[in-house]
Amino acid sequence: MRLAALLLLCFVPVTGLAAPQRARAHLLHADRSDVSAPLTLLAVAPAEDEGEVEHGPGRVPHQVQAPPPQQDPVLQASVAALLLPRTSTNFDGIGLGFLGVNTRPFEVNGVPPDPQGDVGPSHYVQIVNASFAVFGKDGRTLFGPIPTRTLFAGFGGACEERGDGDGIVLYDPLADRWLIAQLANTRERERPYHVCVAVSRSGDPIGQWARYDYSYADFHDYPKLGVWPDGYYATYNTFTSTSGGDFLGIAYCAFDRRKMLAAEPAAQQCILIRDPVSGTTPADLDGSLPPPEGEPNTAVGFIGGSLALYRFHTDWSDPRHSFVEPAMLEAAPFAEACFEARSGACIPQAGTGAPALDSLADRMMFRAAYRNLGGRQSLVVNHSVAVRNVVGVRWYEIRDPGGWPVLYQQGTYAPDDAYRWMGSAAIDRAGNIGLGFSISSRGLRPAIGYTGHAASDAPGDMGQGEAIAASSAGSQASSLRWGDYSSMSVDPADECTFWYTNQYIPADGVYNWRTRIFSFQLPGCLSSADYAVWPAEGSAVIGRGRTAAIGLDTAALLPSAGSKSSPCPARSCQPE
Numbered sequence: 001m002r003l004a005a006l007l008l009l010c011f012v013p014v015t016g017l018a019a020p021q022r023a024r025a026h027l028l029h030a031d032r033s034d035v036s037a038p039l040t041l042l043a044v045a046p047a048e049d050e051g052e053v054e055h056g057p058g059r060v061p062h063q064v065q066a067p068p069p070q071q072d073p074v075l076q077a078s079v080a081a082l083l084l085p086r087t088s089t090n091f092d093g094i095g096l097g098f099l100g101v102n103t104r105p106f107e108v109n110g111v112p113p114d115p116q117g118d119v120g121p122s123h124y125v126q127i128v129n130a131s132f133a134v135f136g137k138d139g140r141t142l143f144g145p146i147p148t149r150t151l152f153a154g155f156g157g158a159c160e161e162r163g164d165g166d167g168i169v170l171y172d173p174l175a176d177r178w179l180i181a182q183l184a185n186t187r188e189r190e191r192p193y194h195v196c197v198a199v200s201r202s203g204d205p206i207g208q209w210a211r212y213d214y215s216y217a218d219f220h221d222y223p224k225l226g227v228w229p230d231g232y233y234a235t236y237n238t239f240t241s242t243s244g245g246d247f248l249g250i251a252y253c254a255f256d257r258r259k260m261l262a263a264e265p266a267a268q269q270c271i272l273i274r275d276p277v278s279g280t281t282p283a284d285l286d287g288s289l290p291p292p293e294g295e296p297n298t299a300v301g302f303i304g305g306s307l308a309l310y311r312f313h314t315d316w317s318d319p320r321h322s323f324v325e326p327a328m329l330e331a332a333p334f335a336e337a338c339f340e341a342r343s344g345a346c347i348p349q350a351g352t353g354a355p356a357l358d359s360l361a362d363r364m365m366f367r368a369a370y371r372n373l374g375g376r377q378s379l380v381v382n383h384s385v386a387v388r389n390v391v392g393v394r395w396y397e398i399r400d401p402g403g404w405p406v407l408y409q410q411g412t413y414a415p416d417d418a419y420r421w422m423g424s425a426a427i428d429r430a431g432n433i434g435l436g437f438s439i440s441s442r443g444l445r446p447a448i449g450y451t452g453h454a455a456s457d458a459p460g461d462m463g464q465g466e467a468i469a470a471s472s473a474g475s476q477a478s479s480l481r482w483g484d485y486s487s488m489s490v491d492p493a494d495e496c497t498f499w500y501t502n503q504y505i506p507a508d509g510v511y512n513w514r515t516r517i518f519s520f521q522l523p524g525c526l527s528s529a530d531y532a533v534w535p536a537e538g539s540a541v542i543g544r545g546r547t548a549a550i551g552l553d554t555a556a557l558l559p560s561a562g563s564k565s566s567p568c569p570a571r572s573c574q575p576e
Helices: 148-152 157-161 257-261
Strands: 011-013 026-029 032-035 089-092 116-119 123-128 131-136 141-147 168-172 177-185 193-200 209-216 219-228 231-239 247-255 267-273 281-286 297-303 306-313 323-330 345-347 368-372 377-387 390-399 406-413 419-427 433-441 444-453 466-471 487-490 498-504 514-520 532-536 539-543 546-549 554-558
Touching (some): 116 168, 116 498, 123 177, 123 514, 141 148, 148 157, 148 177, 148 193, 148 209, 157 177, 157 193, 157 209, 168 219, 193 219, 193 231, 193 257, 231 281, 247 306, 267 323, 297 368, 297 377, 306 390, 323 406, 368 419, 368 487, 377 406, 377 419, 390 433, 419 498, 433 487, 433 498, 444 498, 466 498
Parallel strands (some): 281 368, 419 487, 539 554
Antiparallel strands (some): 032 209, 089 514, 116 123, 123 131, 131 141, 168 177, 177 193, 247 267, 281 297, 306 323, 368 377, 390 406, 487 498, 498 514, 532 554, 539 546
């Protein structure tokens, strides 16, 4: 058993450094809201101006761990001999020259692409920069790609006029709905700044959408969202302006999900976190089993060498009672990737004169994937760290994040002399963890790789081998910005199939990126126990898509953790 299993630590309540004063939630109503026509009836918006290279995202001032440790105590220094299963589906997403449905070949108009997506029962929806497309699970393009602001055609205001990217799309498995959000900033240094949010009216992303425009006096950058039963949660890095502005703190916000699902005017509550914490990401629910009733949403970042958890207790009946509760989990020592590079860029590429790429090591990466496995709740997160002379992905599984959190396992995936960063991770119904990332080196052009941790693997080990899903034939020129984020999700149809999207590049250049979408499974999930039982009221789900009334005492059956869990020291983990 590696040292990773010996470094599992319980949380300590925060006092002093990371304990914000209990700030009152700020209630913010949408400037406007309505319901759109079906997407097929909306006028497609023209593309934004070409040739934009983001200079951000704005760096988040935070406490870092320095100097870098001489040895990472949870390093995985070799790749397991196992060969990961081949991708189940592997196809190109939006990128240069992509030909969709009733559209011209896609033209790249910004760098980086911000590739992200999510999977539903019948669709995969991908969003890049300020455009999105709807795919079937067989890779067929069903709609788009079109500018994301097409969602707001006829809506008026900044959301219809501008599409400034940082787009996020999420599937809500509890309601069978889709959520899309992006920024709209009228002009540089001009207020207000806008976040545009849309929630589908059904499980069909090509149908109608409820639309909302929220405006802010300060610039809300790098939005990251998560689905939760009592709200759609978001974190923003806030600045006084869109470039060169002073950092104000991290806004942790909750949108009124119940009203959005009903297409009613919906407010949001926001609390500003002023701690020296890295960029944070809110928990996003996977699976059809919700968290325990009343469990707060948890956003995760890091302060120094510890994970910082912020639990948002939202009271929609009286926002004065809403508050954010902090907690800390001591992690194995780490150093941020590209620690000595002021720009944050130190990822090499093969090719003469190719610039080093940005690691975005000052923030937790997207998503913070949450799953209720019946007997336990797990939250999986990752960020980029320096190890030896390269960069690797530090990943964590936090159990019971909204209660008495435990850092159940952690590992640094850096098995050779290549650089791995831009990670995203998720957990399936059997407790297996899938991890996707970008991989590059002085002898390797940037590629898309993936690996996996089976529930039976040793804690902290990605023990299922490694595979490359897409390789670049060139290196990016003239810009250090790469990806900005990637996205791993789990198919709600079987809760076993991982879907991942990230960037690659077909030839040397800068405005020529492409993206890949692919799926895979880890061993043992489909053969794991299909159902867990817990009390419910009224009718109860007895199988996927079937319900039955069982009288006053009913039981609901949903996917469970299945296979055996890894060993855990008694001093570290709570009993399940």
